[in-house]
Amino acid sequence: MSHNEQHLLERSKAGDAAAFEELIEAYQKKIFNLAYRIVGNYDDAADLAQEAMIRIFRSIANFREQSSFSTWVYRITTNVCLDEIRRKKNTRVLSLDEEIHVEDGEVKRQIMSDEPQPDEVAEREELRSLIDSAIKSLPEDQRLVLTLRDLQGLSYEEISKILDCPVGTVKSRINRARQALKNVLYDKRELLSEDYVK
Amino acid sequence: MTSCMTAKENICAYLDNELSAEEKRLFEEHIESCRACKQELDEMSGIISLCTSLPQQELPQGFKAELHEKLLAVAESQKSNVTGIEKFKRIRYIKMISSVAAGLLLIFLTGSLIRYGFLRPDMMAKTGQSTALSAMDAPAQPSADAGVSAAADNGAPVGAAYGAAAAAGSAEANMNDAQAADNALGIMGFAESGTAPDGTESDRSVSKDRSSASAYAASQAIVENVSNKVSAITITAEDPETITGKIKALALENNGAAKEPVLMKFARSLTGEQPADQGTGSAEAADTAAAAAGTASDTVAQPLSFIIPSSDYDRFLSSVNEAFGAANVQSGALVTEDLTQTLNEKIKQSGDIEAQIQELQQDSTKNVDKINDLKTEKEILDDQIETMRLDSDFVNVTIYINRK
Numbered sequence: 001m002s003h004n005e006q007h008l009l010e011r012s013k014a015g016d017a018a019a020f021e022e023l024i025e026a027y028q029k030k031i032f033n034l035a036y037r038i039v040g041n042y043d044d045a046a047d048l049a050q051e052a053m054i055r056i057f058r059s060i061a062n063f064r065e066q067s068s069f070s071t072w073v074y075r076i077t078t079n080v081c082l083d084e085i086r087r088k089k090n091t092r093v094l095s096l097d098e099e100i101h102v103e104d105g106e107v108k109r110q111i112m113s114d115e116p117q118p119d120e121v122a123e124r125e126e127l128r129s130l131i132d133s134a135i136k137s138l139p140e141d142q143r144l145v146l147t148l149r150d151l152q153g154l155s156y157e158e159i160s161k162i163l164d165c166p167v168g169t170v171k172s173r174i175n176r177a178r179q180a181l182k183n184v185l186y187d188k189r190e191l192l193s194e195d196y197v198k
Numbered sequence: 199m200t201s202c203m204t205a206k207e208n209i210c211a212y213l214d215n216e217l218s219a220e221e222k223r224l225f226e227e228h229i230e231s232c233r234a235c236k237q238e239l240d241e242m243s244g245i246i247s248l249c250t251s252l253p254q255q256e257l258p259q260g261f262k263a264e265l266h267e268k269l270l271a272v273a274e275s276q277k278s279n280v281t282g283i284e285k286f287k288r289i290r291y292i293k294m295i296s297s298v299a300a301g302l303l304l305i306f307l308t309g310s311l312i313r314y315g316f317l318r319p320d321m322m323a324k325t326g327q328s329t330a331l332s333a334m335d336a337p338a339q340p341s342a343d344a345g346v347s348a349a350a351d352n353g354a355p356v357g358a359a360y361g362a363a364a365a366a367g368s369a370e371a372n373m374n375d376a377q378a379a380d381n382a383l384g385i386m387g388f389a390e391s392g393t394a395p396d397g398t399e400s401d402r403s404v405s406k407d408r409s410s411a412s413a414y415a416a417s418q419a420i421v422e423n424v425s426n427k428v429s430a431i432t433i434t435a436e437d438p439e440t441i442t443g444k445i446k447a448l449a450l451e452n453n454g455a456a457k458e459p460v461l462m463k464f465a466r467s468l469t470g471e472q473p474a475d476q477g478t479g480s481a482e483a484a485d486t487a488a489a490a491a492g493t494a495s496d497t498v499a500q501p502l503s504f505i506i507p508s509s510d511y512d513r514f515l516s517s518v519n520e521a522f523g524a525a526n527v528q529s530g531a532l533v534t535e536d537l538t539q540t541l542n543e544k545i546k547q548s549g550d551i552e553a554q555i556q557e558l559q560q561d562s563t564k565n566v567d568k569i570n571d572l573k574t575e576k577e578i579l580d581d582q583i584e585t586m587r588l589d590s591d592f593v594n595v596t597i598y599i600n601r602k
Binding site for chain 2 (some may be wrong): 029
């Protein structure tokens, strides 16, 4: 944490909203993207990211600085999003099925509309959208570790602190998540190439 | 030699640079000799680079502005570290001081103005018209005598005291009490300087006053939205006597305060008595409250009542759950009753009574008893209005403790 950040943190702890805004500025986009990856929906992610930042501001006076500020921030964001997912699961039993159904539709649409191009850039774009929906189809715990690792670039140690679980668990979850992702992508690619052949 | 199984488990950690030096050496050794694992490693590396190259989503439009507003609201609620009960007390206190001061000022002002002839009656009437509007429901007294007697009877005219309290309430975040009281006095002074000894002129100022009072009620109907929020929590404990302190502490931590029964509160406001526990432990008020309302000698059977800011209610509930175990805490739904209409009716009633008082005071026979009755009635109404407004930001929590 830089000297300036430390100073902003102190002022935030004293309830200074302007200082807090300056402090959280660097994290906003990451918080929003983390929320987006966890809940998989743009509007919900915006609400939850804001709620997370409000909660961070409310409890910043209690931040003991035993972990790094970013770890603490991601931890709160993760908790806010998971709470929301749990709340939704209780009210909507079918949400999981619906999600998968919608995703398939989306993936299909993109394949149909996109002309097969030999262009490498286009192929990469296509792969990206594939991986995007593939990540969404992962189980919650795997999606979470993957997001923290690949999107936020956090170490296993940091992730274990955020999720409050052993490093070994983080390691095996990441492994399983990527394996699952790989399988999904390779299956889809085979389907794709079959489509193109026709 | 590492097995393929171990190697596969370590592929991701290897690529993430999370293996120890020894693990890393063993892994690389295996990859050199195993083509299947080497291929797996290459594929995985491709997956990771795909994942890390996913573009970050941009923040939605207006995201920062919205956050800014929310943060300011939170900061504001935190800054006013004044608990609900202290707010009540503070307003009462200002109300009392300003009432007395207003009375004194009135005597001084009207006396000196008339004596030194600074204002001729026609000039005074002019001032009266413009200031009666700006002073909203501050009453225009028909004569200096009536004003003084009113001040002596009740401390100060009720409407003016209410205006003072309202000004103090809105200003209290930024101003200290003395300033707020000064402001209120300023309003008083203006309204009173507009009082004309001449009978016809005062009639005009009365009608002005009445119309401004109803305009006030109408404007309140648009902007104000008040509600009564009530919640009941039941805690089961083996030793009920020992947990009341903890509950109070939790309430205080969440900016809450013990609630006094309404009757006691009102009695205090009338006598202007300062509660003994002001400043530090407003939780003690619960004991007083329990004792005052006391039907049973067993204080444990007496439920605890708190007012907690609505914004802190969820946090309070979860800290109670945490402290006593979710299994021992039963929380009922938070019931919100919209009181906007009731409030507007009360405001209108208060304005009507004010008008009645004005009329009676114009009357040469001057039914003093009737005027005083109306004043008391209006004071009760104004007190209720004030309480409703203050309560709107708070949840009334009643906590029942059962023995296990």
